[in-house]
Structure formats: structure tokens, C-alpha cells
Amino acid sequence: MSLTENTIWHLYHSANALTIDGKLLVFDYATPAEERPAGAGLTEGYVANDDLQGQDVYTFASHAHGDHFNEVILTWRPKGGRITHILSSDISAGPESAHFMQPHQTLELEEMKVVTYPSTDEGVAFSVFTGGKHIYFAGDNAFWNWEGTRSEEAYIRDVLSKIDDSRPIDIAFQVCDPRLEGKGEGGIYVFARALNPILLVPIHSFGRYAINSKAEKKLKTLGFENTFWCVKGRGDSYSVAP
Numbered sequence: 001m002s003l004t005e006n007t008i009w010h011l012y013h014s015a016n017a018l019t020i021d022g023k024l025l026v027f028d029y030a031t032p033a034e035e036r037p038a039g040a041g042l043t044e045g046y047v048a049n050d051d052l053q054g055q056d057v058y059t060f061a062s063h064a065h066g067d068h069f070n071e072v073i074l075t076w077r078p079k080g081g082r083i084t085h086i087l088s089s090d091i092s093a094g095p096e097s098a099h100f101m102q103p104h105q106t107l108e109l110e111e112m113k114v115v116t117y118p119s120t121d122e123g124v125a126f127s128v129f130t131g132g133k134h135i136y137f138a139g140d141n142a143f144w145n146w147e148g149t150r151s152e153e154a155y156i157r158d159v160l161s162k163i164d165d166s167r168p169i170d171i172a173f174q175v176c177d178p179r180l181e182g183k184g185e186g187g188i189y190v191f192a193r194a195l196n197p198i199l200l201v202p203i204h205s206f207g208r209y210a211i212n213s214k215a216e217k218k219l220k221t222l223g224f225e226n227t228f229w230c231v232k233g234r235g236d237s238y239s240v241a242p
């Protein structure tokens with residue numbers, strides 16, 4: 001099966017798949033096998049083995065929480081392709097061939113470099129360098145401002161300034177959490193301001209996508225001039241400028 005290059009599919013909550021540089025990257029896919037409707041694949045917002053045929057697949061799992069990781073990814077077998085698992089070291093499942101990563105590590109693979117950061121919750125966040133692009137995936141590395149008392153500047157200093165700046169961020173997957181509405185939404189605004197990614201993609205919505213439309217408006221009023229992909233639901237896709 002050939003998948004269109006430079007496309008992102010939203011696969012619910014924090015899960016996203018991205019075709020880039022002849023590879024299929026899948027981040028934090030957490031839908032249990034039994035919850036995938038028969039025949040549903042990427043265009044419906046799920047991953048089916050059929051989608052993976054002939055693909056060079058890289059799975060990323062930021063931590064073990066059930067909304068970010070499911071063992072279903074370990075059952076994927078791309079016929080005529082290959083699969084590489086890059087998992088946070090707090091995940092206990094996984095084949096011997098998997099790369100288990102702790103924070104502050106660098107993994108050099110053929111045509112891909114992966115850098116990890118500590119999370120403000122569990123596990124790691126990832127920078128992935130491939131195809132000349134820098135892709136950042138936050139996982140739970142967010143601005144968890146539950147009490148409304150945290151400082152954005154401290155979050156920039158302690159978290160965002162630690163992200164590899166050898167290349168500006170082309171595609172950023174950052175938390176935009178409806179439970180933190182009015183308290184920085186998990187960091188989508190401060191991230192846009194501090195790192196100004198070319199494409200900003202919201203994650204961690206728990207299916208409550210209205211928060212993304214609100215964030216899109218607010219980002220405009222805050223002067224963010226790059227692109228925010230206003231994800232509206234499972235199976236939405238986006239064409240990234242090559």
C-alpha cells in the first residue's frame with residue numbers, strides 16, 4: 001500500500017501518524033485492538049496491519065500510561081517492510097530489538113536521529129530528525145498548570161529551552177488539554193511563543209476537540225503567524241509542506 005508522503009493522520013487523543021522521507025512514524029498510538037472497527041485504517045483514525053504493508057514503520061511511545069501506549073503496536077507486522085520500536089524506558093513490554101530510551105539520550109539510526117527529554121509527568125518527549133526536518137513530540141511533557149499558579153517563564157526555562165535547537169522545529173505535537181482551559185491549555189500558547197514551530201499540532205484532547213478551535217483563535221490574537229492544525233476529530237489528516 002502506498003501512503004501519501006508528508007501527511008499526518010490524527011489517531012485520537014495524542015496519537016498521530018506521519019509519512020515523511022519514505023517512513024511512517026506513529027506516535028503514542030493507544031487504541032486497543034478490540035476497539036478498532038473492522039476495516040478501519042489511517043483514514044478513519046486507526047492503524048490496521050493493512051496500512052503498514054511495505055512501510056518502513058517507526059513507533060514512538062512516550063510513556064506507559066494507557067492513553068499513550070498500548071501493546072497493540074507490538075503486534076504490528078508490516079509485510080514487505082520493517083518496524084522499529086522506540087519506547088520510553090518505563091514501558092516494560094517490547095521485543096529485544098526495541099530501543100528503550102531514558103531522558104537525555106540520543107539514538108542514531110540509519111537516516112534518523114532521536115533525542116529524548118525528561119517529561120514533566122512520566123516518561124520522555126522526543127525530537128526526531130529525519131528528512132531534513134525536526135519533529136517534536138511532547139507526550140506528557142506539558143505545562144501542567146492545574147492550580148493556575150505556575151509560571152510560563154519557568155516552564156520555558158526548565159523545559160522548553162532544553163529542546164534541541166540545532167534546527168528549528170518544523171512540526172511540533174504539543175499538549176492542548178481541555179481540562180486546563182484558561183490555565184494555559186497545557187502549554188500550547190507558551191510553546192508557540194517560545195519555539196515558533198512551522199506547524200503546531202495539538203494533542204491530548206481526550207476527544208474533546210472544541211478546545212482546538214478555541215486555541216486556534218487565541219493563537220491568532222497572541223500573534224502566532226505560523227500554522228496551527230485545528231484537529232477536529234479522529235481520522236483528520238493534514239498535508240505538510242515538503
Ligand SMILES: [Zn+2]
Pocket residue numbers: 065067068139140204
Ligand atoms: Zn497523557
